[in-house]
Amino acid sequence: MRYVCLIYFDPRKVFDQSPEAMAVLADTAPHDAELEARGHLIMGQALTMPTEAMTVQVRDGKMSATDGPFMESKEMLGGFLLIEARDLNEAVRIASEIPFARVGFIEVRPIVDYSKPRPTF
Amino acid sequence: MTAAPAHDALETAYRTDARRVLATLTRLLGSLDAAEEALHDAFFAAAEQWPRDGVPANRYAWLVSVGRFKTISRWRRQARLDSALPRIVALSEPAWQPESPELIEDDELRLIFICCHPLLPPDMRVALTLREVGGLTTEEIARAYMVPSPTIGQRIVRAKAKIRDNALPYEIPSRDDLPARLDSALHVIYLIFNEGYAATDGPTLTRADLCTEAIRLGRVMVTLLEEPEALGLLAMMLLHHARCETRVNSSGDLVLLEDQDRSQWDRTQIAEAKGLIEQAFATRRIGSYVLQAAISAVHADAQSVDQTDWPQIVSLYDVLCRADPSPVVALNRAAAVGMRDGPAAGLAAAEAVLEQGGLDDYHPAHVVRADLLRRLGRGEAAQESYRRALVLTRQPAERRFLEARLRQLGASIVE
Numbered sequence: 001m002r003y004v005c006l007i008y009f010d011p012r013k014v015f016d017q018s019p020e021a022m023a024v025l026a027d028t029a030p031h032d033a034e035l036e037a038r039g040h041l042i043m044g045q046a047l048t049m050p051t052e053a054m055t056v057q058v059r060d061g062k063m064s065a066t067d068g069p070f071m072e073s074k075e076m077l078g079g080f081l082l083i084e085a086r087d088l089n090e091a092v093r094i095a096s097e098i099p100f101a102r103v104g105f106i107e108v109r110p111i112v113d114y115s116k117p118r119p120t121f
Numbered sequence: 122m123t124a125a126p127a128h129d130a131l132e133t134a135y136r137t138d139a140r141r142v143l144a145t146l147t148r149l150l151g152s153l154d155a156a157e158e159a160l161h162d163a164f165f166a167a168a169e170q171w172p173r174d175g176v177p178a179n180r181y182a183w184l185v186s187v188g189r190f191k192t193i194s195r196w197r198r199q200a201r202l203d204s205a206l207p208r209i210v211a212l213s214e215p216a217w218q219p220e221s222p223e224l225i226e227d228d229e230l231r232l233i234f235i236c237c238h239p240l241l242p243p244d245m246r247v248a249l250t251l252r253e254v255g256g257l258t259t260e261e262i263a264r265a266y267m268v269p270s271p272t273i274g275q276r277i278v279r280a281k282a283k284i285r286d287n288a289l290p291y292e293i294p295s296r297d298d299l300p301a302r303l304d305s306a307l308h309v310i311y312l313i314f315n316e317g318y319a320a321t322d323g324p325t326l327t328r329a330d331l332c333t334e335a336i337r338l339g340r341v342m343v344t345l346l347e348e349p350e351a352l353g354l355l356a357m358m359l360l361h362h363a364r365c366e367t368r369v370n371s372s373g374d375l376v377l378l379e380d381q382d383r384s385q386w387d388r389t390q391i392a393e394a395k396g397l398i399e400q401a402f403a404t405r406r407i408g409s410y411v412l413q414a415a416i417s418a419v420h421a422d423a424q425s426v427d428q429t430d431w432p433q434i435v436s437l438y439d440v441l442c443r444a445d446p447s448p449v450v451a452l453n454r455a456a457a458v459g460m461r462d463g464p465a466a467g468l469a470a471a472e473a474v475l476e477q478g479g480l481d482d483y484h485p486a487h488v489v490r491a492d493l494l495r496r497l498g499r500g501e502a503a504q505e506s507y508r509r510a511l512v513l514t515r516q517p518a519e520r521r522f523l524e525a526r527l528r529q530l531g532a533s534i535v536e
Binding site: 034088 | 198258
């Protein structure tokens with residue numbers, strides 16, 4: 001099964017030049033390479049700061065766009081990994097080894113299986 | 122070697138060897154998580170190498186040795202990157218040699234015992250056993266238990282943390298510890314079987330798998346430990362499983378024991394179970410599972426409800442009440458008394474149990490009482506008990522059965 005690991009962190013903690021943060025940043029590339037070599041990593045990307053982003057929506061046929069996502073918390077979405085895992089617990093174990101888990105947190109989201117009914121509200 | 126046979130061999134290996142490979146890797150690497158990673162690495166390497174180099178003669182040994190080797194080289198790499206990893210100390214042990222078949226089977230038993238450790242709450246034991254020993258995914262377990270996947274996911278994460286934090290040893294319990302540890306493991310197998318057996322709705326396929334897996338686990342226990350209660354549990358599961366097909370009709374309604382087509386009961390499973398019961402009785406150490414199995418075996422032998430040896434069943438319940446004094450057992454005994462001595466005697470026995478309390482929210486208790494009242498011709502009191510049972514169960518087939526009973530008694534169904 002496929003899962004997305006959404007990586008959230010507080011940029012002030014990741015880019016503060018502390019030894020802990022520097023170690024996380026240094027470990028990331030080798031860790032990705034290892035995950036790929038072991039057949040778990042399908043793709044992954046780091047994202048730029050939210051100040052470089054725009055948010056767009058269409059209502060009544062009219063498009064509006066604003067600067068960046070509104071930061072409701074200190075943590076921002078900083079990147080993601082699309083992984084292959086046997087089940088949710090394997091995905092969680094893989095997520096726990098992502099270096100950013102040591103400074104931020106990782107949301108593990110299963111990819112939608114279209115053979116299952118859609119949720120209803 | 123072409124790709125197709127290698128691919129088949131890989132699928133076979135995954136189906137038949139993965140559990141044993143995981144069990145051995147857990148012993149060699151000292152951690153469930155590390156063993157799971159190593160299992161993945163071993164199969165990933167097999168997918169790459171078997172089509173190219175051919176399928177190894179001993180797949181199990183190949184997978185164990187590759188999984189172990191890959192893990193050790195990964196730990197070495199990490200130790201170079203990371204500042205200090207205590208695990209590195211364990212790496213200098215001598216090279217692994219293929220194990221004797223006995224030791225391999227013992228590994229699976231070790232895995233069952235650690236997943237069923239009494240320090241873990243029962244719901245954690247069940248989830249962990251199904252995933253680690255049964256090879257089910259978190260999502261499959263969640264579907265079978267009709268709970269969200271993260272609920273099962275949490276149980277497994279917490280159970281593993283408990284095992285790690287308490288440094289629970291990966292071993293077959295010593296003779297002194299065995300009774301308590303065995304109870305805990307058998308209870309988990311029983312819970313898994315019951316979950317699969319009790320439900321007649323929901324995703325039936327997964328639920329039938331729970332029964333099959335529980336029976337497989339029961340067989341592992343019996344093969345490796347000649348304990349009477351393990352024999353009893355396996356016998357009991359086989360006897361229930363033997364009549365599985367006749368419990369529900371084609372429209373999904375419950376069929377009572379008295380109405381089941383006994384010619385459809387699986388005689389092979391019944392015969393096997395009876396052999397196991399004899400074996401257990403011969404040890405002269407009789408426990409609750411053996412007695413429950415013996416009661417089921419009396420039913421299995423009878424041509425019909427009327428021709429059932431009810432005196433024998435009541436006396437087995439008498440012994441069971443002493444071995445396992447619980448209100449549920451006492452209630453089942455009362456129902457059997459109702460068959461042996463008639464509904465009035467049964468009702469008196471049932472009322473005595475109900476007065477002890479503790480069964481107010483247990484819907485089968487109200488069904489037993491209702492049935493005895495119905496047989497005594499006390500329609501209104503029977504209706505009241507069926508209604509109480511109906512309030513307490515959400516299971517569709519069970520509800521249809523209770524509603525049918527109420528209609529037979531001329532009641533209108535209003536909730």
